[in-house]
Amino acid sequence: MTLNSSQIRVIAFDADDTLWRNEDIFIHAQDEFINLLLPYHDESYVRSHLGEVQINNLEHFGYGIKGFTLSMIETAIELTEGRITGNEIHEIIQLAKCMLASPVELLPNVESLLSQLKGQFRLLVITKGDLLDQESKLARSGIADYFDAIEIVSDKTSAAYQQILQRHxxxxxxxxxxxxxxxxxxxxxxxLGAQALHVPYHTTWDHEKVADETLLHYPQLGTLSDVAQVTDWLNLSTTMDKKAV
Amino acid sequence: MTLNSSQIRVIAFDADDTLWRNEDIFIHAQDEFINLLLPYHDESYVRSHLGEVQINNLEHFGYGIKGFTLSMIETAIELTEGRITGNEIHEIIQLAKCMLASPVELLPNVESLLSQLKGQFRLLVITKGDLLDQESKLARSGIADYFDAIEIVSDKTSAAYQQILQRHxxxxxxxxxxxxxxxxxxxxxxxLGAQALHVPYHTTWDHEKVADETLLHYPQLGTLSDVAQVTDWLNLSTTMDKKAV
Incomplete structure (x- = not known):
């Protein structure tokens, strides 16, 4: 399955782990959390219980650091049968504040790619998570001005994409x-009958994984960092010619 | 200061405590929280410390129930010097889930007012807080279809309103x-030079209060529940005539 690039007028980018590093921040926080609970349980038990609590809490708290933090606290209480101390829970809250203040680390050549695409396509960001956190990351990223619109949604369902397409x-x-x-x-x-380009990140949260990925067919690219390769994929010159007509 | 109603084409409503009850849910949760901490401190001390922690945490967590919950947990730990038990903190997390699941109670005659305005004006909701929670409340409210657009923002600054006006x-x-x-x-x-109608709620979070309110001049209405009075204020018949011309 390849892209039909001649049709494309609008390119929307996911943000976390597409434009900038994100999962690493969660993994680091999770490792710190596991260290905190090692006196009570072994690593794999803590890890799997946290995963379950997180998934169960998605309907209440949604995606993002605040919900993840509440899930860590809930996990800590459950796994210690309430014996976790206030000071240990305080460390979890401090972890959350560190996560929220983490520097935004753009992935290689993202800015150079955006500057190539800018003007040739309408560019959007479509991301999910906590509103304030996503806005703050975008502001700190230094790349906000490349985009014609920013859409922060609570979940990335077909219906959510449909609404965005309609709105714009x-x-x-x-x-x-x-x-x-x-x-x-x-x-x-x-x-929705639109096109999508998969650019895997080196690590994926289990909840975002899809069964039988190997059976699926979709356009995929190893990285966005090879700007020439991406613009080639997007057949940028053809698009430019077409627009010039 | 009165409204210049003949100019109005678009009416945007705040949601929490304008369309439906909200502050009551926070007040109830706060009362439960204070009960939890009464063995450690007196009520006024807990209340004022929670207020401080909440304000300090706004920059990290933003508005909404998840941030409020993390602030309650942090306050509980600080005020007990870490002696709060895991089980007590678990009660705080349960409080959060109850808050998020609270039924959406429309204020009196809101739906009747919206049905009067629908078709005469473009109607928007502009609300701040957690994305998922606000979306969920709107879906459960049963009044989403009256609105042409829903805007959920992280903070209601002039810049945020300006962006919304531009976008629409x-x-x-x-x-x-x-x-x-x-x-x-x-x-x-x-x-921004736009118009605004203040409809006070019976209770206001301290952080939303403005110094010297009595010195300010702005159009105010005691309630939206008297639909005839509101449409009279909005000079609806005149607007209808004008549109019919």
Whole structure:
């Protein structure tokens, strides 16, 4: 399955782990959390219980650091049968504040890619998570000005993408979504008849994984860092010619 | 100061404590929280310390129940010097889940008012807080279909309103904001040269209060529940005539 690049007018990027590093921040926090609970339980037990609590809490708290933190606290209490101390829970809250204040580390050559695409396509960011945190990361990223619009949604379902397309008067055949999560960035977009380009990140949260990934067919690129390769994929020169007509 | 209703084309409503009850849910949770800490400190001390922690945490966590919950947990740990038990903190997390699941109680006659305005004006909701929670409340409210657009923002600054007006191509002179908070719904909107109608709620979070409120001049209405009075204020018949011309 390849891209039909001549149709594309609008390119939307996922943010976390597509434009900048994010999962690493969660993994680091999770490692610190596990260290905190090692006196009570072994690593794999803590890890799997935290995963379960997180998934169960998604319907209450949604995606993002605040919900993750409440899930860590809940896990800590459950796994210690309430014996966890206030001071240990305080460390978890401090972890959250560190996560929220983490520097935004752009992935290699993201800015150079955006500067190539700017003017040739309408560029969007479509991301999910906590509103304030995502806005703050975008402001700190230094790349906000490349984008014509920023959309922060509570979940990346086909319906959520459909609403965005409608709001911006984009027809599906002109739309390309680029992101690292098959579940959130690729499959719901393909469902709408739009195009999607999967750019895997080196690590994926289990919840974002899709069963039988190998059976799926979708355009995939190893990295966005090779700007020439991406613009080639997007057939940028052809698009430019076409626009010049 | 009165409204210049003949200009108005778009009416935006705040949601919490304007369309439905909200502060009551926080007050109830706060009372439960204070009961939890009464064995450690007296009520006024707990209340004022929680207020301080909440304000200090706004920059990290933003508005909404998740941030409020993390602030309650932090306050509990600080005020007990870490002696609060895991089980007591678990009660705080349960409080959060109860808050998030609270039924959405529309204020009196809100739906009747919206049905009068629908078709005469473009109607918006502009609200701040946690994305998922606000979306969920709107879905459960049963009134989502009255609105042409829903805007959930991390903070209600003049800049945030300005962006919304630009995005929806609304000129300031055609825009009326209706809400209960002078700080969030009225002053930033008046700053843009748009109009705003203050409809106080019976209780206001201290952080949303404005110094010297009595010195300010702005259109105010005691309640939205008297639909005839509101449409009279909005000079609805005149507007209808004008539109019919």
């Amino acid at each position: 008067k984009i027809s599906a055949e002109h739309f390309l979504m680029v992101g690292n999560s098959l579940k959130s960035d690729i499959l719901p977009v393909l469902d | 191509k609304i000129s300031a002179e055609h825009f009326l904001m209706v809400g209960n908070s002078l700080k969030s719904d009225i002053l930033p909107v008046l700053d």
